[in-house]
Amino acid sequence: MTSTYLITGVRVLDGPPTDLLLKDGQVAAAGPEARTAVNVERIDGDGLVALPGLVDLHTHLREPGREDAETVATGSRAAALGGYTAVCAMANTDPVADTAGVVEQVWRLGREAGLVDVRPVGAVTVGLAGERLAELGAMADSAATVRIFSDDGHCVSDPRLMRRALEYVKAFDGVIAQHAEEPRLTVGALMHEGEMSARLGLTGWPAVAEEAIIARDALLAGHVGARLHICHVSTAGSVDIIRWAKQRGVRITAEVTPHHLLLTDVRAESYDPVFKVNPPLRTNADVEALRAALREGVIDAVATDHAPHATEDKECEWAYARPGMLGLETALSIILETGGLSWDEIAERMSRTPARIAGLDTHGVDPAPGAPANLTLVDPAARWQVDPGALASRSRNTPFAGMTLPGRIVATFLNGEPTVLDGKAVK
Numbered sequence: 001m002t003s004t005y006l007i008t009g010v011r012v013l014d015g016p017p018t019d020l021l022l023k024d025g026q027v028a029a030a031g032p033e034a035r036t037a038v039n040v041e042r043i044d045g046d047g048l049v050a051l052p053g054l055v056d057l058h059t060h061l062r063e064p065g066r067e068d069a070e071t072v073a074t075g076s077r078a079a080a081l082g083g084y085t086a087v088c089a090m091a092n093t094d095p096v097a098d099t100a101g102v103v104e105q106v107w108r109l110g111r112e113a114g115l116v117d118v119r120p121v122g123a124v125t126v127g128l129a130g131e132r133l134a135e136l137g138a139m140a141d142s143a144a145t146v147r148i149f150s151d152d153g154h155c156v157s158d159p160r161l162m163r164r165a166l167e168y169v170k171a172f173d174g175v176i177a178q179h180a181e182e183p184r185l186t187v188g189a190l191m192h193e194g195e196m197s198a199r200l201g202l203t204g205w206p207a208v209a210e211e212a213i214i215a216r217d218a219l220l221a222g223h224v225g226a227r228l229h230i231c232h233v234s235t236a237g238s239v240d241i242i243r244w245a246k247q248r249g250v251r252i253t254a255e256v257t258p259h260h261l262l263l264t265d266v267r268a269e270s271y272d273p274v275f276k277v278n279p280p281l282r283t284n285a286d287v288e289a290l291r292a293a294l295r296e297g298v299i300d301a302v303a304t305d306h307a308p309h310a311t312e313d314k315e316c317e318w319a320y321a322r323p324g325m326l327g328l329e330t331a332l333s334i335i336l337e338t339g340g341l342s343w344d345e346i347a348e349r350m351s352r353t354p355a356r357i358a359g360l361d362t363h364g365v366d367p368a369p370g371a372p373a374n375l376t377l378v379d380p381a382a383r384w385q386v387d388p389g390a391l392a393s394r395s396r397n398t399p400f401a402g403m404t405l406p407g408r409i410v411a412t413f414l415n416g417e418p419t420v421l422d423g424k425a426v427k
């Protein structure tokens with residue numbers, strides 16, 4: 001049984017208040033015409049902003065393999081509560097998502113959970129081992145229709161393999177999402193290499209390890225005319241290289257995480273592993289460059305790199321803790337906190353552009369008559385305090401614990417049905 005929803009007095013992006021009618025999975029009407037509908041469930045949109053449902057290019061759902069840290073269902077709930085209607089589930093599961101069978105399993109689990117469109121990312125190489133290409137074509141042809149391939153967590157460091165992967169995915173307009181980290185430059189690395197790492201006596205992860213791979217892969221992608229996406233860009237130098245590659249016409253896109261837009265390596269001083277992440281938190285100058293690049297569009301998208309970890313993998317010594325931070329439930333609030341973007345620009349960086357990169361045509365469409373009813377309603381005036389225990393994720397590793405943040409997700413709709421209402425997940 002589907003219902004019809006009338007959202008009254010809501011602002012669509014930066015526009016004036018209007019009414020939206022959601023019916024049969026679509027935005028059926030807007031403005032005065034929406035009011036003529038009968039038998040509707042009314043939602044008071046006064047003071048709220050409607051955005052196209054957010055799309056995350058980079059989510060770790062941990063299923064199969066680490067269901068103690070997250071499952072497709074718990075991660076989907078976290079996503080819906082964060083305003084997302086689609087997430088790209090990274091391949092570093094156990095078993096690795098390097099076959100049609102595994103990506104179909106993740107896709108099916110997403111459908112069963114029914115809270116967000118789960119789009120599996122396929123591994124580039126078998127077992128993420130960086131030695132042989134995985135069955136990219138079979139994953140693309142599977143029911144999961146994979147378009148993004150990534151060894152995220154590992155870099156595809158062999159340039160010959162990277163070239164072949166880029167060439168291969170051109171056949172189905174796929175994209176290789178690179179975790180840019182030259183592994184020989186980050187052996188034993190525990191945090192950003194700089195003044196702070198020297199002071200704390202922790203082995204550094206130099207910016208050049210990221211930048212060298214981005215430069216190499218931009219050249220490779222340009223050489224073969226393929227699409228390249230750069231995961232979690234973290235340095236000012238990377239921004240310069242991406243800008244240069246775009247100017248040369250390379251088909252390159254890039255994402256930045258909310259945490260790299262707000263936090264710096266100074267956090268490592270606490271030795272609290274909640275601040276350990278890959279790539280590491282960098283310097284203030286990097287944060288400034290990343291913010292400017294996101295505004296300018298040199299960085300195309302915000303992606304969470306939601307990386308849930310079980311308590312025992314995080315609450316231990318810094319050196320032994322797994323890298324990664326939760327992101328789905330705080331992403332939009334962190335973007336509002338960092339400021340500088342209009343609602344239209346937020347929709348561009350968090351919904352339309354990621355949907356285009358992922359090849360999703362039913363997401364990333366502004367709520368207007370005829371659009372698929374995948375949208376989220378935000379209360380920009382509400383502030384909330386991040387309580388790790390109150391998050392829907394099965395894990396607790398948010399670096400924003402205790403912070404009071406702007407912007408609350410009030411409702412999210414997937415295919416015209418609410419996944420979140422009154423700020424609560426419907427299932």
Ligand SMILES: NC(=O)N[C@@H](CC(=O)O)C(=O)O
Pocket residue numbers: 060092152153154179276277278279305307308322323324325
């Ligand atoms: N981003 C992270 O810090 N962690 C990722 C993988 C990775 O990139 O190391 C994870 O899967 O936990």
